[in-house]
Amino acid sequence: MIKTFKGLRGTATLYLGDCMEIIRSLPDGAFDLAIVDPPYGINAGAVRKYCTKNAKVYAPKQWDASTPDAEYFMELRRVSRNQIIWGGNYYASKLPDSRGWIFWDKRKQVENYADGELAWTSYDRNLKKVTLQHHGFLTADDCGSIHPTQKPVALYEWILRNYAEYGCSILDTHMGSGSSVIAALRHGFQITACEIDPDYFNGACERIPNEISQGMLFEGDSLTKGSESSKHNMEREIDGELL
Numbered sequence: 001m002i003k004t005f006k007g008l009r010g011t012a013t014l015y016l017g018d019c020m021e022i023i024r025s026l027p028d029g030a031f032d033l034a035i036v037d038p039p040y041g042i043n044a045g046a047v048r049k050y051c052t053k054n055a056k057v058y059a060p061k062q063w064d065a066s067t068p069d070a071e072y073f074m075e076l077r078r079v080s081r082n083q084i085i086w087g088g089n090y091y092a093s094k095l096p097d098s099r100g101w102i103f104w105d106k107r108k109q110v111e112n113y114a115d116g117e118l119a120w121t122s123y124d125r126n127l128k129k130v131t132l133q134h135h136g137f138l139t140a141d142d143c144g145s146i147h148p149t150q151k152p153v154a155l156y157e158w159i160l161r162n163y164a165e166y167g168c169s170i171l172d173t174h175m176g177s178g179s180s181v182i183a184a185l186r187h188g189f190q191i192t193a194c195e196i197d198p199d200y201f202n203g204a205c206e207r208i209p210n211e212i213s214q215g216m217l218f219e220g221d222s223l224t225k226g227s228e229s230s231k232h233n234m235e236r237e238i239d240g241e242l243l
Contacts, residue, residue: 003205007185007212009167012193014181016201019173019194020072026079031192032168034080035159035180037151040087041067061197070094072173077122080171084159086151088120100125104155107133123163130158146203147177153211156183164189178204182211 001016015022073094076083084102088095100123105116134152156179164170167188172180175193177200184191185208195201 001201005181005185005208005212007188009188010185010190012181012185012191012208014175014178014201014205015192015194016196016198017194018196020075022194023075023079023171023173028078029081030169031080031171032082033164034076034083034085034171034173035156036076036083036171036173037086037149037176037180038068038072038091038174039066040090067091076171076173082163083120083122084163085120086117089118091120095120096122098122098124099127101127102159103127103129105129105131107131121163128162130155132158145177146207147200150177151179153179153182153186156180157187160184160187160189175204176200178208181208185212 003014003016005012005014067090073085073091076085085091085095088098088101098120100121102119102121103116104119106114108115132152132155134155160183167190170180170184170189170191172191172193175181175195178193181191181193181204195204
């Protein structure tokens with residue numbers, strides 16, 4: 001199944017299916033940037049209840065039982081010029097050395113959970129830290145959660161502001177809740193995203209137009225020319241720091 005969406009300037013093409021079947025068919029360098037969040041292999045999909053605002057109950061799934069194999073990372077690097085891979089510390093042995101990591105500080109207020117998450121990047125630059133409060137009911141997103149490990153849209157917006165050139169083509173091999181797609185559509189990027197789970201795919205396909213219809217798209221290129229209120233909200237919610 002293929003779904004397409006249009007934002008103010010951006011477009012999205014979403015595929016329901018195995019991302020490997022799709023990226024194997026792509027030419028070298030098909031995308032400018034891959035922003036991906038593969039399974040960490042920590043069985044997060046088996047958790048029935050997650051600490052969300054509404055104490056949502058999720059059906060147990062096995063999508064996080066193991067990490068992707070080496071072929072996935074080889075193909076990802078082949079079809080994209082640059083990569084940002086969340087959970088890179090779980091796949092370090094399958095990736096080249098990098099000094100350009102991202103640390104997401106979640107301002108954790110719940111014990112027994114990690115203080116943040118790491119993303120491996122292909123960029124030869126200093127490590128960067130983004131501070132964005134997020135843990136269940138403590139989140140920068142106002143919308144409800146449709147995925148047990150759903151990342152905030154604001155996090156992807158920060159990535160686009162700091163690592164992507166306006167209008168470039170984006171690949172997300174593990175779309176999940178669609179947060180990356182919403183961020184791309186808000187800011188004028190062309191994104192192709194894959195999701196293998198029909199429940200998550202359908203949930204994202206409902207969420208994306210709902211976010212758009214609620215007037216969440218900024219006028220023009222909001223990465224550089226957004227309204228003053230939009231800029232203020234972004235600065236309030238996200239604190240980026242160079243280390």
